[in-house]
Amino acid sequence: MSSLQTVKVTDIRNLVSVTLLPSPTINIIHGANGSGKTSILEAIYFLGMARSFRSLRIKPVVRNGQPAATVFGKVASEKANWSIGVSRDLESNFRIQINGESYKLTSSLASILPLQVINPDTFRLLEGSPKDRRQFLDWGVFHVEHRFLDVWKRLQKAMKQRNALLRHGKISGSLLEVWDQEFAQNGKLIDEFRKKYFDLLNPVFDKAIQNLCGVEGVQLTYQRGWDKESDLSDVLIRSLSRDSEAGYTQWGPHRADIRVRYKGVAAVDSLSRGQQKIVVCALKLAQGMLFSSLNNHGCVYLIDDLPSELDFQHRQRLCQLLETMNSQVFITCVEKDSLGSIWSPNTEVKMFHVEHGTLIEDAAEDLEQHLRSAGAAVLP
Numbered sequence: 085m086s087s088l089q090t091v092k093v094t095d096i097r098n099l100v101s102v103t104l105l106p107s108p109t110i111n112i113i114h115g116a117n118g119s120g121k122t123s124i125l126e127a128i129y130f131l132g133m134a135r136s137f138r139s140l141r142i143k144p145v146v147r148n149g150q151p152a153a154t155v156f157g158k159v160a161s162e163k164a165n166w167s168i169g170v171s172r173d174l175e176s177n178f179r180i181q182i183n184g185e186s187y188k189l190t191s192s193l194a195s196i197l198p199l200q201v202i203n204p205d206t207f208r209l210l211e212g213s214p215k216d217r218r219q220f221l222d223w224g225v226f227h228v229e230h231r232f233l234d235v236w237k238r239l240q241k242a243m244k245q246r247n248a249l250l251r252h253g254k255i256s257g258s259l260l261e262v263w264d265q266e267f268a269q270n271g272k273l274i275d276e277f278r279k280k281y282f283d284l285l286n287p288v289f290d291k292a293i294q295n296l297c298g299v300e301g302v303q304l305t306y307q308r309g310w311d312k313e314s315d316l317s318d319v320l321i322r323s324l325s326r327d328s329e330a331g332y333t334q335w336g337p338h339r340a341d342i343r344v345r346y347k348g349v350a351a352v353d354s355l356s357r358g359q360q361k362i363v364v365c366a367l368k369l370a371q372g373m374l375f376s377s378l379n380n381h382g383c384v385y386l387i388d389d390l391p392s393e394l395d396f397q398h399r400q401r402l403c404q405l406l407e408t409m410n411s412q413v414f415i416t417c418v419e420k421d422s423l424g425s426i427w428s429p430n431t432e433v434k435m436f437h438v439e440h441g442t443l444i445e446d447a448a449e450d451l452e453q454h455l456r457s458a459g460a461a462v463l464p
């Protein structure tokens with residue numbers, strides 16, 4: 085198992101200078117509205133991705149009046165230890181350090197600190213655009229297929245060049261042929277990677293959804309983004325005149341999607357909002373489970389305000405599954421009682437209280453007393 089051992093946050097939102105020494109398993113971060121709970125999750129995400137999950141811009145993330153946001157962390161696994169640091173200023177320049185060396189690519193961080201977020205935005209995965217579901221799928225593909233990033237970049241470049249030619253009007257046949265070939269070659273590879281990963285994920289998802297709610301009949305299908313009978317090169321040739329009219333490439337892996345259906349009907353039209361949230365949780369858990377089984381260590385879960393998203397029964401099942409997953413989990417809530425009685429006595433649970441941007445770990449005796457009064461058995 086790999087987990088964060090220390091997190092030091094400077095100048096993210098209302099967090100001036102916060103040090104967190106988390107449990108390798110379950111961490112509950114509680115506090116009043118506006119105290120800084122989500123900002124702690126945001127800081128951990130920043131450490132793994134060099135950006136926020138709440139804002140595309142860096143300015144709202146950096147504490148008001150400060151020049152930059154910085155997070156350091158130590159990640160340990162059976163195989164290796166890493167010291168990582170990420171800093172980003174208001175001009176969006178970032179510095180990434182891993183074991184004392186500077187890195188330019190955020191993908192270097194993502195492999196060390198694989199993160200899964202469950203928050204109100206991710207709960208919109210089913211109703212959101214196909215792009216959200218492609219990103220969800222590609223998270224997994226990136227972590228299992230080391231060629232993915234390189235092939236994906238080449239595909240993006242080929243698509244950009246092809247679209248520029250299409251928009252230009254006068255198309256040089258030989259130039260288009262070059263980019264068509266590059267687009268088709270890399271597009272087919274991306275499709276292969278995605279299909280292979282999807283086929284691994286699908287049965288894990290079935291198990292996760294059964295464990296979470298016992299709803300039968302939720303089905304996932306992978307759509308590759310072009311006609312399933314045709315070769316991508318032929319599709320590009322056939323759609324050239326319509327692509328030229330539109331000014332962009334209409335078919336390819338950039339149109340891929342995961343369809344989620346319940347008893348044959350689109351899940352967004354047939355499931356309640358609560359049930360849709362459960363399906364999203366099952367998708368997120370399935371990714372973590374598959375990640376653990378393929379990589380021999382778990383990913384880190386950041387879960388924002390769980391009690392306000394799921395009822396007690398589903399919250400309890402979700403937490404029980406998380407406990408068995410070999411993953412480090414950070415969950416926020418307003419009232420600590422809402423998550424207190426859920427855990428097995430053998431699980432190392434740490435609780436932290438956030439107040440006006442400062443973080444204090446609940447004393448062990450407080451935690452024990454709290455778990456006892458919440459009804460859980462506590463080992464002597």
Ligand SMILES: Nc1ncnc2c1ncn2[C@@H]1O[C@H](COP(=O)(O)OP(=O)(O)OP(=O)(O)O)[C@@H](O)[C@H]1O
Pocket residue numbers: 096097098099115116117118119120121122123124143144145146147148418
């Ligand atoms: N750039 C910033 N600089 C300073 N403070 C900020 C900045 N951005 C947001 N804040 C403040 O940081 C505080 C913490 O916000 P955060 O979203 O982390 O709270 P929370 O505990 O998750 O709240 P809730 O339970 O309401 O979701 C808020 O009071 C917010 O006004």
